[in-house]
Amino acid sequence: MMKSRPIAATLAFFTAAGLMLGGCSAPTGGDTGEKKLTFMFRGGEDEKKAYEKAVEQFEAANGVDVDIIVTTADQYATKLKAAIAGKQVPDVFYIGPGDVQAYVQNGIVKDITEYVEGSDTIDLENIWEYGVDSYRYDGKLVGEGAIYALPKDVGPFSFGYNKTMLEKAGIPLPDKDKPYTFEEFVAAAKKLTADTNGDGALDQWGTGLNVQWNLQPFVWSNGGDWLNEDRTKVTVDTPEFAESLQWFADLQNVHGVTPSVAEAQTLDTYQRWMKGEIGFFPIAPWDLSTYQKLGFEWDVIPYPAGDTGKTASWIGSLGVAVSESTKYPEEAVKLVEYLTANKEAQQSLVDAGIQIPNLKDMAETWAADTTTKPANKAEFLEIVKDYGRALPGGNTFNAEWYDELFTNIQPVLDGKQTAADYLKEAQPRMQEFLDAANQQAGN
Numbered sequence: 032m033m034k035s036r037p038i039a040a041t042l043a044f045f046t047a048a049g050l051m052l053g054g055c056s057a058p059t060g061g062d063t064g065e066k067k068l069t070f071m072f073r074g075g076e077d078e079k080k081a082y083e084k085a086v087e088q089f090e091a092a093n094g095v096d097v098d099i100i101v102t103t104a105d106q107y108a109t110k111l112k113a114a115i116a117g118k119q120v121p122d123v124f125y126i127g128p129g130d131v132q133a134y135v136q137n138g139i140v141k142d143i144t145e146y147v148e149g150s151d152t153i154d155l156e157n158i159w160e161y162g163v164d165s166y167r168y169d170g171k172l173v174g175e176g177a178i179y180a181l182p183k184d185v186g187p188f189s190f191g192y193n194k195t196m197l198e199k200a201g202i203p204l205p206d207k208d209k210p211y212t213f214e215e216f217v218a219a220a221k222k223l224t225a226d227t228n229g230d231g232a233l234d235q236w237g238t239g240l241n242v243q244w245n246l247q248p249f250v251w252s253n254g255g256d257w258l259n260e261d262r263t264k265v266t267v268d269t270p271e272f273a274e275s276l277q278w279f280a281d282l283q284n285v286h287g288v289t290p291s292v293a294e295a296q297t298l299d300t301y302q303r304w305m306k307g308e309i310g311f312f313p314i315a316p317w318d319l320s321t322y323q324k325l326g327f328e329w330d331v332i333p334y335p336a337g338d339t340g341k342t343a344s345w346i347g348s349l350g351v352a353v354s355e356s357t358k359y360p361e362e363a364v365k366l367v368e369y370l371t372a373n374k375e376a377q378q379s380l381v382d383a384g385i386q387i388p389n390l391k392d393m394a395e396t397w398a399a400d401t402t403t404k405p406a407n408k409a410e411f412l413e414i415v416k417d418y419g420r421a422l423p424g425g426n427t428f429n430a431e432w433y434d435e436l437f438t439n440i441q442p443v444l445d446g447k448q449t450a451a452d453y454l455k456e457a458q459p460r461m462q463e464f465l466d467a468a469n470q471q472a473g474n
Contacts, residue, residue: 253337320384
């Protein structure tokens, strides 16, 4: 996985039974009269330390004890599922946009609209609209209606380049304000793909992209999309979509600018990027703490653009929600507000190098600092403010229809099947999953 967050299959959360969450406390508060909340999240050591600091500040200011439950990213869904099945739902916990419909319909998360819209401690206008809207739901569509979480972050998925490698190859550095065309990108990638030590084997490549996390920008910028506007029809079987997927597959099979399957199995492209063997690679805010230590100079640019001439990308997000069953809704909402909108808490997370500021004014100040990497932080903000989109599977009742596209895609990537033929086969299967999801959502 390319340091990216997976899409949860939310239905499984509500069919599991008989599981218990290790380390989860009994219902909060007990008989002592003390107000106690549990906060469950996922993350690495940097994120844990940042949240521990923020929670300590919240406890001191509000006279509430908070028990922290932290898991790794790959364990989070399983352990939250266990908590729900065991009726020990944390008071406050992470959810993704793709979870909203199922969580609301199953009575897991609380409608916090009246709390946050009437709050005197946060300014919703200063939080990214994309983030807030990702956790709205009106009973039919995500993005509108009541608020069921506040964004822990917004994660604009940008495109990075190895500045040192390009300079060594004599390639002009890309324009941060004008995206490469598909053709220009392939030309640059070909110049970077080389046998640098003369042993007869390639050891440097122009790029190395994971189809599940990088196909979207190319499809969108080429005029294609996954769904129609009201999210009732899968639209992958169009010429624009097929051209984009075929171009993506041709990076390896025709142009030879990515590591082969065998080379990627020996060392994945993320590790090759870290070693300075890849010229162009995606970069997201949660990569920044790790990438500060890279042994080469790098920066971010817009994704290459297809026939529309306009760049595109996606924005990830995690939200912080309140359990419908919490005994202390006001205190739980205050904790959510503190973690998502308090300047000191946000600064702890930004300093940890795991996200951009959630607050617009803080983000502008952060982006203006060119002394830390990347210098072009403004590109992250452009994705959030202007052209970033939600991942296609995030705004439907579940993502099974979306995941289906990638289930049997390998023959296309291996050059054994054309993109157009594959998409004609995949569309009906995807449509069946989407119809079922919409039926479950009551749409």
